[in-house]
Amino acid sequence: MKNEILIREARAEDIGDLAKISRTTWDGADYLESISAKWISEKGFYVAEKGTRVVGCGKLTVLPGEVAWLEGLRVHSDFKGRGYGRMISDNLLEIAQRRLATGEFSSIEFSTYINNSESISMAKKQGFVVSDLFHVVSIENPPVLTTPVNLEQFSPSNEDFFAYKEHSPCGWKYILSGAAGSLEWLKGNAEFWRVDTGAAFLSANRGSEISPLSSAFDDPSGFVRGAFAFAEKRRLDYLEIVMHDSHKDLLSTVRENGFVYWDEEGAANLPVYRFRR
Numbered sequence: 359m360k361n362e363i364l365i366r367e368a369r370a371e372d373i374g375d376l377a378k379i380s381r382t383t384w385d386g387a388d389y390l391e392s393i394s395a396k397w398i399s400e401k402g403f404y405v406a407e408k409g410t411r412v413v414g415c416g417k418l419t420v421l422p423g424e425v426a427w428l429e430g431l432r433v434h435s436d437f438k439g440r441g442y443g444r445m446i447s448d449n450l451l452e453i454a455q456r457r458l459a460t461g462e463f464s465s466i467e468f469s470t471y472i473n474n475s476e477s478i479s480m481a482k483k484q485g486f487v488v489s490d491l492f493h494v495v496s497i498e499n500p501p502v503l504t505t506p507v508n509l510e511q512f513s514p515s516n517e518d519f520f521a522y523k524e525h526s527p528c529g530w531k532y533i534l535s536g537a538a539g540s541l542e543w544l545k546g547n548a549e550f551w552r553v554d555t556g557a558a559f560l561s562a563n564r565g566s567e568i569s570p571l572s573s574a575f576d577d578p579s580g581f582v583r584g585a586f587a588f589a590e591k592r593r594l595d596y597l598e599i600v601m602h603d604s605h606k607d608l609l610s611t612v613r614e615n616g617f618v619y620w621d622e623e624g625a626a627n628l629p630v631y632r633f634r635r
Contacts (some may be wrong), residue, residue: 363442365449368394368403368415375412376405382435389564390415390432397430406433406446413437416446418454420463423537426454428468431477444480451484451633458633466633469532473621478629485635490525490532491603491626494567495617500589500597507587508554516541518550518558518571525630527569527600529562532630551588555580561588567598570608578611585612600628 368376373394380390397403397417406414414437417430428450433443454466467489470477516536525532526540528548533540544560550571552558557580558571568588574581589597599612603626619627 362408362440363413363445364407365404365446366407367401368398368405368412370395370398372398372405372412376415379412379415379432379434383432388432390430393430393564403430404446404449406442408437408442414442414446416450418450419531421467421531421533422540422543423534424462424464425534425537426457426463426466427531428454428466429531443476447477447480447484454633467532467630469530469628469630471620472625472627472629478631481631485633486631487634488629489632490630492525492527492532492600492628492630493603493609493619493626494530494598494600494628495609495612495619496596496598497617498596500586500594501616502590503583503586507583509551509584509587509591510554512550512552512558514541514545514550514558514560514571518573519544521570521572521575521605522602523604525602527567527602528560529565529567530600530628531562551584553577553580553584553587557581557584559584559588565598566592566594566596567600569600570605575605575608578608581608582612582615 376394377391380388402418404416405412414433415430419427419429421427431447457463519526519535522535524535526535528544548560548562550560555577557574557577559568559574561568568585570581599617601609
């Protein structure tokens with residue numbers, strides 16, 4: 359089987375095939391098509407080529423704290439069940455392990471939705487264990503507030519992330535809290551918003567996810583109102599909130615205001631995995 363495909367770095371001419379892969383993933387609601395060109399320019403983006411066709415891909419991203427972050431593992435639906443996903447994943451892990459052994463990386467991590475059983479099973483066999491837990495809840499057609507909310511952008515400090523002991527969320531990426539360069543990375547990959555009552559949150563540059571910052575835990579209703587004001591400002595008909603498993607009180611307030619789980623109620627559904635072997 360190893361001779362069936364070639365794993366190589368992605369090139370600009372692969373964008374068409376990558377778009378086809380994206381359109382067969384998560385019922386077409388995948389982000390790969392929109393991010394492919396950026397990932398190609400960043401390097402660390404690999405594709406699996408069968409003949410003249412790209413049938414799968416995976417990305418190795420370097421995050422603050424010299425974390426090797428594995429993401430974007432995809433196989434076109436026509437080619438699933440042939441072991442290509444495992445081959446791509448093993449290739450990325452081998453590259454990351456070599457760089458871990460030389461001290462270039464401090465750890466190897468990734469995250470995925472809890473129902474992605476294929477990726478999770480593969481990761482456990484490779485030696486990954488859960489190191490942190492997050493929740494994603496969402497709402498369709500967020501309500502329009504009858505009372506306007508004063509929502510303004512601001513520049514965050516490290517204090518805004520004190521609520522996160524190990525990882526700070528930014529969309530579906532999780533940044534090592536307090537790592538060198540983490541605040542600068544977050545500033546470059548998110549916007550930061552605050553309501554006049556004090557609650558603050560970040561919105562990832564890609565996607566429709568927001569996460570509470572430290573002041574939101576003292577002003578839960580302000581955070582929820584800010585979330586709805588943000589959705590109205592951006593004309594979003596769908597909004598996600600990503601928050602840590604320890605933030606149960608704020609999560610309860612969010613749930614009381616219409617945010618729901620996709621599947622099992624109340625369970626942490628975004629585990630962060632770390633390579634241990």
